Structure formats: C-alpha cells, structure tokens
Amino acid sequence: MGKILIKPEVCIGCHLCEIWCVVAHSRTKDILKAFLLEKPAAISRVIVEERLPVTFALQCRHCSEPDCVFACISGALYKDSASGRVIHDPEKCVGCYSCVLVCPYGGIIIDQENKKVTKCDLCEGFEKPYCVSHCPNGALVYADQEKGGV
C-alpha cells in the first residue's frame, strides 16, 4: 500500500502540487490546455493547508481501514486489494457525500460541477504521483510500503 507523506518543514506553500494534480487529471496532460481550454476543468485532489508560516499538502491517505469505503452507499468507493489504493468510480458515485462526512483527513474533494466527489488516485498510470515528482522542494514523498521503501 502506498501513501504520500509530508515534510511540512520544507514545504514553501507554492501550491504547485495542486497545479500539477490538475494537469495529471486533465484529459490533455498539458498544463496550458488543462487550465485554459478544458471544460470542465480537472480538479485538484490535493489541498495545501496554510497557517503561515506553516504550509503542507494533504490528500487521501489510502487508509488500511478506509471509513469512506465503509460509508459509501453506492459502491463507488472501494479498496483495491492488489494495489492498496482507495479508488473512486465516478460512474457509480451519486454525490451523497457520506464519504465527506467520515473522512478524517478531509481528503475527499467535492466536485461541485458534477455534484459528485473526487479524490487522489496516487496518479494511476504514472511512475510517481505528479504532486510528488513535481514538488520543487521535495516536501512530498511517496511511500510504497509494500516495497518497504520511503
């Protein structure tokens, strides 16, 4: 199971993780097109928390006991046993927001436009999550606990 760990001390609050999260989840994967042309625009699944001078990024923790999965009334949220990812299927989601109610991290993002939710998928299909690989200060670390590495 993998999750993204934070190093709050070296986060400079640049919000680039949010920018690159949008790019990673855009259709074109092109930063300009993602922000200027795509309608509806992709949504960042990572949130930069701020209480200056402290800043840090937070997204789904892919919990081993995921409350969001237990609360999901439609079966849209599930834990993939092979990868350990907590996955959200937007086709099944009805936007009941039960997951928003129970996620202790506030990691479920409301997709206002589609009246559904969305969340971090650890950038499935990419070598590393975009927020991790694009953080200029190394403030995000992908911990693949299955492989034993941090």
Next chain:
Amino acid sequence: MIRQFDYVVIGNSAGSVGCIEMLRSIDRSGSIALIAEETRRVYSRALLPYYLAGGIDLEKMYYRKADFYEQHGVTALLGQKAVHIDTDKKEALLSGNERIVYKKLLLATGGRPLIPPVEGLDRENIFTFLSMDDVLKIEKALENAQRAVVLGGGVIGLMAAEALCKRGLQVQVIELAGRVLAPVVDEPVSNLLKDLFIEKGVQVITNNTIKEIKGGSSVESVVLTDGTQIPCDMLVLAMGVAPRIKLGVQAGLQIDRGILVNERMETSRSDLYACGDCAQGYDSVAGISRVIPLWPNAYLGGRIAGSNMAGGRRENVWSTSMNSMHFFDLCLITAGLNISAEDPGGFINISRIDEKKKYYRKFTLREGRIAGFILAGRISRAGIFVNLMRTKADVSQFTDDLFNEDFGYGSIPEELRWELLKEDLIPGVVNGNDRIRA
C-alpha cells in the same frame, strides 16, 4: 433438508456485505450462507430516493457486482425467509422447512417501515419506502398521479418528497413534530429546509398527522387530525423504521428497542451476532445504548462482527449518529448530539448563519470538546470535525476557526495538528529544528 455452514448471515444489505467481505479477508475456505427474503441481489436501499428522483438507472442500484456471492464463495439463499433460530441446536429454520445449521450466525435483518395506526391502509396507491419493490410500485403509480402526500418529514420523508416533486407531482409533506427533520437538526436548519421545500412548490404541514384515509379501491384523500382534508392520488408512508427483531425475540435474545450487542457485535447468546438497523449498541457520544439506523454504521458493524466470527478480535471503538443529506441544492451534514437552544443542559451551542448564502454552522461543545455539529450549505471536509469529535480534542482555543469556510488541518493549532497527523509526516527534516515533533 439440513445444510451446514460455518457462517450464516441473515439479511442482504450493508451489514451483510460488510460481514462477508471481512470474513473472506480472514477465512478463505469457510462456508458462508446468506439468507434473504428478497430475491434480488444486494442493492443499496440508500439509493432508493436517487432512483425515484430519476437521477440513476436501475443497474446503478446494485451495491456490488453481479458475481459478488460467487466471488466471495457465498451460498445465496435468496427468496427464503428465516422463521426461527434455535440457539441450542445452532440452526435456523427456513419457511420451506429447510434447516440451516451454523457455527456463527449474524442477524442483519434491518428495519421495518413504521405504519400509522389508521384504517384504510389496504387501499391501492399507498406505499412504504424501504425496498426496491416499493419504489418500482411508486414509479408505476406515477403514471396516473398528480398529487402525492408524504407522511413523515424526516430524512426519508423529505427525500421522497423531493423525488416526487422532481417527477412533477404536487407534493404535501405531513410531519407530526413542530418542524421537519427535528431529531437531527436544530430550528434554524428546519426553517431553512421548510422555506426551501415551499420555494420548490412542496407544501409542508407540521404538528399534524393522518387520522383517516378516504377513497374507494384506491386512496383519494387523507384527513388530518386538525380536520383538514387533502385530496391525493398517492400516499407514501415515510415515518422511519423500527428494528426488525422478531427472529431475535423468538431466539430469546436480550432486546431493548433493537437486539442488544456489545462492542464485538455479540448478542446475549454465544456465536450469535447482530448489526445494522436491527441492532442496538453503544453511542460513544450520547453515552447510551441506542439504535443507529445508518448505512455506515451497518457496514462497519458487519465488518466487526465478521472479524470476530472468523476468530479475530475486533471492537467497535467509536460510533454515533451521523448524517449526510442534500435536499435540492442544499447540502447538510450532522453528527453527534443535536442539542436544542432552549435546554442546552451542560452543553454550549455556538452557531453562525448567513441567510443569503444559505450557510449555517453549529457546534455543540461539552467541556471544550465537540459533542455534535450541524453544517448546512458548505460541507467540505466535514470529516475533520468528526475526527476532532472522535479523538475528544479540546477545541476551546480555536472555536472561532471552526467557522472558517475553508477549515482544515491548517486551522488547527500546531501541537494538536501534528498529533493528529503523526502517521502522515516526516518530521525533523531540517537539522536542529524541533518545531515539528511527532
């Protein structure tokens, strides 16, 4: 005929699925049987209003894939009713006289719809609102209906009313209490909701109930206790649910309102577990044993029962009443205690309302800790409040921040924040900097 199973689950909803999924993650070979009165594979009752409103198709009602039972090695005895449980012989008797011997049994029989004590309920076009059959019948009746009465202004009643309104009916909601949704929200939110429904063309009648049902073969009108007569083509009974405890009573289990369970979801008889709407367990915030008839609670209860049934040891460490709802475009989240302004006892209520934005937030505090909250309008990251409640965090130093629209971990004072996030950070990156300690 006698059949024997290691695990037997009675019921076919969230609790049963939670149990089966847990059982199979521990015990891959033990035999599992599921007994359910309905012939359909497991669907989500919580989605019934969504289907009725026309938002989703029938296929999406199914909570798990079509091969769920197969994939989990479950013998699904669908369309079979368990009529008796013999806890000495450890067997369940089915209506067809088949006997099912169990090593461990879970009762996840859910709730039954509450019915008002009035005559004439056998007329046509009177429906309960708890099963897929109910909703399909309502849908069929929609073809010839213009006016609907919904009895019950709670969560289910209001959802039914919204769905029927969206299907083009003239709808009247009748609620016995003085305001809608009274058990889970406070007066400002009840008022917000009432205004919203009226704005959408739904009439809301409070302090009233039905005393008589008039009509021929089909319902034609209802008469209220104050004498008002309301013509209607359809009546939906949505007063809520009561635990389905009949099997538990016959089995001699300890029962209050629901089948009493401990934190391991065990009933008063060995090897017999219960969860979900039929069960009654401890509400950690209220500090009393009570029925919490909510989807997440059922799933989690099933999961805990499943673990213990398979020889594990797992306890329900924290549960309370929690609701996520939306009516038209208004989102609502509530959790914990709903303490009224008139009689707060040892609690302190703090709230803010923005009537223009339809934004409301209220926190009920007990000794500086959150014992309940209501969010209306903006519900983002509500789970962080639940987490503060669950961890009994002292919030008295940042009560103002709780009203911040973008409340998050950044809003929480440092020491508490890093304590809550200690599994999620790598501290001490910068040499000699001990600002962050985990």
